[in-house]
Amino acid sequence: MSQTLVLKIGTSSLTQPDSGDLALSTLARLVETLTQLRRQGHRLVLVSSGAVGVGCARLGLSDRPRRLATKQAVAAVGQGRLMRVYDDLFTSLQQPIAQILLTRKDLVQRSSYVNAYNTFQELLKLGVIPIVNENDTIATEELKFGDNDTLSALVASLVEADWLFLLTDVDRLYSADPNRNPDAQPIKKVKHLNELLNLEVGNAGSAWGTGGMQTKIAAARIASDSGVRTVITAGKTPENVLAILEGADIGTHFVPHAKPENARKRWIAFGLVPQGQLLLDAGAVTAICQGGKSLLAAGLTAVRGKFQANDAVILCDERGKELGRGLVNYPSDDLERICGVQSEDISRILGDGESRTLRDGESRTLRERSPDTVIHRDNLVLTR
Numbered sequence: 001m002s003q004t005l006v007l008k009i010g011t012s013s014l015t016q017p018d019s020g021d022l023a024l025s026t027l028a029r030l031v032e033t034l035t036q037l038r039r040q041g042h043r044l045v046l047v048s049s050g051a052v053g054v055g056c057a058r059l060g061l062s063d064r065p066r067r068l069a070t071k072q073a074v075a076a077v078g079q080g081r082l083m084r085v086y087d088d089l090f091t092s093l094q095q096p097i098a099q100i101l102l103t104r105k106d107l108v109q110r111s112s113y114v115n116a117y118n119t120f121q122e123l124l125k126l127g128v129i130p131i132v133n134e135n136d137t138i139a140t141e142e143l144k145f146g147d148n149d150t151l152s153a154l155v156a157s158l159v160e161a162d163w164l165f166l167l168t169d170v171d172r173l174y175s176a177d178p179n180r181n182p183d184a185q186p187i188k189k190v191k192h193l194n195e196l197l198n199l200e201v202g203n204a205g206s207a208w209g210t211g212g213m214q215t216k217i218a219a220a221r222i223a224s225d226s227g228v229r230t231v232i233t234a235g236k237t238p239e240n241v242l243a244i245l246e247g248a249d250i251g252t253h254f255v256p257h258a259k260p261e262n263a264r265k266r267w268i269a270f271g272l273v274p275q276g277q278l279l280l281d282a283g284a285v286t287a288i289c290q291g292g293k294s295l296l297a298a299g300l301t302a303v304r305g306k307f308q309a310n311d312a313v314i315l316c317d318e319r320g321k322e323l324g325r326g327l328v329n330y331p332s333d334d335l336e337r338i339c340g341v342q343s344e345d346i347s348r349i350l351g352d353g354e355s356r357t358l359r360d361g362e363s364r365t366l367r368e369r370s371p372d373t374v375i376h377r378d379n380l381v382l383t384r
């Protein structure tokens, strides 16, 4: 059966730990594996790190740069070289590839999110393997993915992947960092991410990796909530992906949950960057989680952060645990005034106010004054 697979490979697997030179044999095996998977009829996206690492090796820098401007310049050097190596290897197997460089902003804007979706679909239809990286050279500090684990999960959600493979320099997730703790126990399957509450997750294992297991678990969360099965496995044996698809018990598997019912809801849940939090009372939690209802002001107990109408916010229960995300109909200043208030009293408290244009207002133009709902159920996605 043809499936959509996103494979992410980290700098720690693509480069030699000591010299920073490319790990050519790993790259060659990765390219062979991807080509074989393509020939089996699968649709593939590769998310490849390495621009900064390869750029440093090219420029003879022995440490990863700390200054943003230097990192951005070095990434510009490395990204071109990395793609050249990929293109040489894939060309020798007659496999066409493409380069897609994304910034966080590209997924926040609904129109560019949809554009990115269409481009991926077209490339996959043409049998091309898109190779994705963050556009490090222009990404600003405020709107960055920051690590390619998160980027790969967002791409997996965008392309509606069946699998996300996180290829790294350890063979799976452990109860603690196996490079620091010899008693660390392997974890083969994660049914629910709550099982990992007591896990010791350290930072990157090498000077070149970003985020370590922390960002891989965050990525698995996004992927699982998008209905994508995530596997953490060794990057130096990428051919294991073929065996895993045949059912081999390799790596750590994260069981996926039901995905949001449509692409727009996936965009609300994962494409947008939440600007604040709303805390809900027990009645509101039941209404939205079990009743599929819209969120009303009466169910709010607190408003955190500063945001505008139509921004994305996180919905939490009274203990602050995330339940879902949604697009708010009111700015935070107004919500603070109508927290816990019955819908019929909202106009009296806020006055008539201005009509507001929706974020995705191309199709739905002006919202009525003082809408009944704080978040309409069409704009609300449960993530737990």
Ligand SMILES: Nc1ncnc2c1ncn2[C@@H]1O[C@H](COP(=O)(O)OP(=O)(O)O)[C@@H](O)[C@H]1O
Binding pocket: 009, 010, 011, 012, 013, 167, 168, 169, 170, 172, 173, 174, 175, 176, 177, 178, 179, 199, 200, 201, 202, 203, 204, 205, 206, 208, 209, 210, 211, 212, 213, 214
């Ligand atoms: N609980 C854990 N289980 C496995 N590895 C862990 C854990 N905590 C931290 N790590 C570290 O995470 C590293 C992999 O992350 P990272 O260096 O960012 O790799 P990549 O470049 O593949 O993204 C491993 O080398 C390991 O040292």
Ligand SMILES: N[C@@H](CCC(=O)OP(=O)(O)O)C(=O)O
Binding pocket: 009, 010, 011, 012, 048, 049, 050, 051, 052, 053, 075, 133, 134, 136, 146, 147, 148, 149, 208, 209, 210, 211, 212
């Ligand atoms: N975009 C950066 C990679 C950032 C990143 O997440 O690195 P890694 O932890 O090695 O996957 C680069 O290409 O160097």
